[in-house]
Amino acid sequence: MTKILGISGSLRERSYNTALLRAAAELAPPAAEIEVFDLSAIPLYNDDVEAAGDPEPVAALRAAVAEADALLLATPEYNRGTSGVLKNAIDWLSRPALASVLRWKPVAIMGASSGRGGTRRAQQQVRDALLFPGAVVLEQPEVAVPTAWERFDPDLQLTDENIGAAVTELLAGLVEVTQHNQPVAA
Numbered sequence: 001m002t003k004i005l006g007i008s009g010s011l012r013e014r015s016y017n018t019a020l021l022r023a024a025a026e027l028a029p030p031a032a033e034i035e036v037f038d039l040s041a042i043p044l045y046n047d048d049v050e051a052a053g054d055p056e057p058v059a060a061l062r063a064a065v066a067e068a069d070a071l072l073l074a075t076p077e078y079n080r081g082t083s084g085v086l087k088n089a090i091d092w093l094s095r096p097a098l099a100s101v102l103r104w105k106p107v108a109i110m111g112a113s114s115g116r117g118g119t120r121r122a123q124q125q126v127r128d129a130l131l132f133p134g135a136v137v138l139e140q141p142e143v144a145v146p147t148a149w150e151r152f153d154p155d156l157q158l159t160d161e162n163i164g165a166a167v168t169e170l171l172a173g174l175v176e177v178t179q180h181n182q183p184v185a186a
Contacts, residue, residue, distance in 0.1 A: 002032040002175045005068035009075040009086030009111075009122075011040050016112035016148035017074035019156035020167070024072060024110075027168045032175050034072060037064050045091040058092050062101050065093055070106040070178040071135075072171075077113045077122035087129060094133040102133035106181050108174040110143035110167065112151070118144025136181060141169045 006021040018036070025034040041057035049055065054062065065071065075082045094100050109126050111119025123144060130137050143166045145151055151160040158164055 002178050003067065003069045004028070004032055004034045004072050004171075004174065004178075005064050005070070006034045006036040006072045006074065007039060007086070007089065008036070009039070009073065009083040009089075009126075011085055014156060015076070016114075016145070016152060016156070017076050019152055019158065020110060020112045020143075020145065021072065021074050022156075023158035023164065024074075024167050024171060027164060028171055029168075029175055032171060035064075035068075037061060039085050039089050042085075042089055042092065045088055050092075050095060054092075061089065062093065065101040065105065068105075070108070070174050072174065073107060073109045073126060075109060075111040075119055075122045075126050077111060077115060077117070077119040080121045082122040082125040082129075086126065090126070090129045090133075094129075097132075098134070100133045102130060102135045104181065105135050106138070106174060106178045107135045108138045108170050110145070110170060112145035112148040114148055116146045118146040120144045136177060138170070138173050138177060141166055141173065143167055143170050 008018040010017040021036050093102050109123045113119045153159050
């Protein structure tokens with residue numbers, strides 16, 4: 001079983017990105033399970049705070065990432081970039097440098113936006129932020145959901161079959177990369 005940790009970069013109660021993660025959990029292949037982590041308790045990154053020891057919410061996030069086989073990040077796009085919430089979480093997770101829980105961790109990125117461009121610019125910023133800590137980021141397929149209000153019903157259930165198919169393909173790719181990324185038992 002591939003354990004995937006889903007993280008939404010949006011804290012809104014009616015977030016399309018969190019809804020996209022819930023849809024992904026429903027669309028996950030039988031060999032995978034997705035658990036969603038809530039970032040709302042993560043404090044702003046501060047090197048002085050880190051030097052004194054990780055705050056409990058950060059320790060819980062690090063542990064969840066360490067226990068997961070892969071990550072599925074859902075980023076909104078604000079002002080042509082990713083959310084501060086998601087970037088902040090990546091900053092915490094990227095520490096300590098060159099030995100973080102992100103090193104060699106397979107990661108897939110997707111996102112939903114009310115704009116017509118989807119979340120392509122935000123996703124690129126997330127990819128860039130994951131480069132230094134050494135995460136293994138899937139480049140394809142791309143799941144950038146534009147005009148999200150047209151893709152979800154009032155209960156935030158995904159209704160767009162094409163988006164559902166793209167999420168399914170993304171998850172299959174993430175599981176495949178994760179299986180190839182696992183150490184071989186002797």
